Amino acid sequence: MAEFTQLGLSQTIEDALSKKGYTQPTLIQAEGIPAVLEGKDLLAISQTGSGKTAAFSTPILDLISKSKSKLKPYHIRSLVIAPTRELAMQVEESFKEYGKGLALSTLAVYGGSAKKLQVQKLAKGVQVLVATPGRLVDLIRDDKIFLDEVTHLVLDEADRMLDMGFKDDLEFVLKRLPENKQCLLFSATMPKGVEVIANTILNNPHRIEIAPVKAKHEGIRQMAYLVEEEKKADFLLKFLKDRHIKSIIVFVKTKSQANKLERHLKANHIKACAIHSDRDQRQRIYNLKEFQKGSMHVLVATDIAARGLDIDGVGYVLNFNLPQQIENYTHRIGRTGRGGRRGIAISYISPSEENYFKRIQKELGLDIHIKGPTK
Numbered sequence: 001m002a003e004f005t006q007l008g009l010s011q012t013i014e015d016a017l018s019k020k021g022y023t024q025p026t027l028i029q030a031e032g033i034p035a036v037l038e039g040k041d042l043l044a045i046s047q048t049g050s051g052k053t054a055a056f057s058t059p060i061l062d063l064i065s066k067s068k069s070k071l072k073p074y075h076i077r078s079l080v081i082a083p084t085r086e087l088a089m090q091v092e093e094s095f096k097e098y099g100k101g102l103a104l105s106t107l108a109v110y111g112g113s114a115k116k117l118q119v120q121k122l123a124k125g126v127q128v129l130v131a132t133p134g135r136l137v138d139l140i141r142d143d144k145i146f147l148d149e150v151t152h153l154v155l156d157e158a159d160r161m162l163d164m165g166f167k168d169d170l171e172f173v174l175k176r177l178p179e180n181k182q183c184l185l186f187s188a189t190m191p192k193g194v195e196v197i198a199n200t201i202l203n204n205p206h207r208i209e210i211a212p213v214k215a216k217h218e219g220i221r222q223m224a225y226l227v228e229e230e231k232k233a234d235f236l237l238k239f240l241k242d243r244h245i246k247s248i249i250v251f252v253k254t255k256s257q258a259n260k261l262e263r264h265l266k267a268n269h270i271k272a273c274a275i276h277s278d279r280d281q282r283q284r285i286y287n288l289k290e291f292q293k294g295s296m297h298v299l300v301a302t303d304i305a306a307r308g309l310d311i312d313g314v315g316y317v318l319n320f321n322l323p324q325q326i327e328n329y330t331h332r333i334g335r336t337g338r339g340g341r342r343g344i345a346i347s348y349i350s351p352s353e354e355n356y357f358k359r360i361q362k363e364l365g366l367d368i369h370i371k372g373p374t375k
């Protein structure tokens with residue numbers, strides 16, 4: 001097993017990693033960091049939970065900290081494009097943490113937040129910019145971001161960006177980047193659209209594919225209960241109370257369901273909050289922080305809002321409804337059992353969802369016995 005000290009990172013970054021309590025690199029870090037430090041392009045097929053953020057942020061920090069040239073106003077050195085504001089914020093936070101002591105300017109720009117402050121920071125030039133596609137395009141159109149000095153590009157969760165309809169925005173940005181740059185592409189899956197982008201931007205990339213889904217969830221106990229749809233809320237309430245659950249993410253299908261369940265839990269004295277795409281930015285950040293602090297015990301979420309969220313130490317994940325896209329089952333349960341800890345993933349299956357659950361299991365190679373029926 002490799003050690004962080006063997007990967008070629010600078011002492012400052014190694015210190016920041018050990019301060020975070022990381023003792024050993026994950027697979028993607030052990031293979032990806034040396035390749036990026038050598039200047040290679042990278043194609044990584046991997047998911048949230050693999051340690052991908054540190055795999056791209058630490059070598060990029062190392063490389064750009066060695067560059068002495070001064071940035072012009074509104075110019076940036078490295079660009080990370082991520083699908084959601086939550087992910088963008090987390091990536092920015094990782095760059096800040098791992099880059100402590102390097103004094104590199106870092107900024108995240110995303111929709112729903114005030115442009116004025118972002119523009120003030122951009123005016124000084126930014127070493128690491130993390131952006132969602134829409135806001136990035138806006139700022140480029142406003143002449144507040146120029147890409148001609150970019151030396152490093154990361155596309156994070158590329159498949160998700162295409163799923164969310166950002167293809168045109170990505171093309172707009174990619175066309176404006178200089179020819180000579182190092183590109184890193186991360187994607188959980190490789191649909192055709194991602195392949196096309198990979199072929200366009202990557203130059204003889206080092207390819208890493210992290211073991212398929214199944215093997216990654218060894219630390220997670222997966223269970224399922226047969227529960228009629230209208231009884232699910234009370235079944236959950238009883239579970240939360242009986243077990244004194246302090247940290248659970250509950251996935252629902254729609255925004256209105258999220259609101260309804262949040263209300264129901266609160267009315268029954270459970271500390272619950274919800275995140276979904278209709279909540280404004282400040283509310284989402286606030287709720288997420290409260291949950292991470294432990295002030296809230298239940299986070300009710302829709303798939304879009306939760307994708308890519310780095311929430312540590314979640315003991316339980318509950319599929320109140322099954323995800324509409326099968327791959328989201330994997331993303332959801334990946335919220336628990338991180339960093340070698342054990343986690344529990346539970347699914348409430350209504351009679352009408354039984355066949356669909358069988359299909360999910362078949363596709364993902366799972367073998368989960370459905371308990372119930374419940375009274």
Ligand code: AMP
Pocket residue numbers: 021022023024025026029047048049050051052053054310312338339
């Ligand atoms: P990511 O795949 O980047 O979303 O990271 C998943 C989680 O693993 C995050 O909570 C990281 O803080 C954590 N993590 C990343 N690298 C390591 C490591 N080498 N050792 C332990 N935890 C890690």
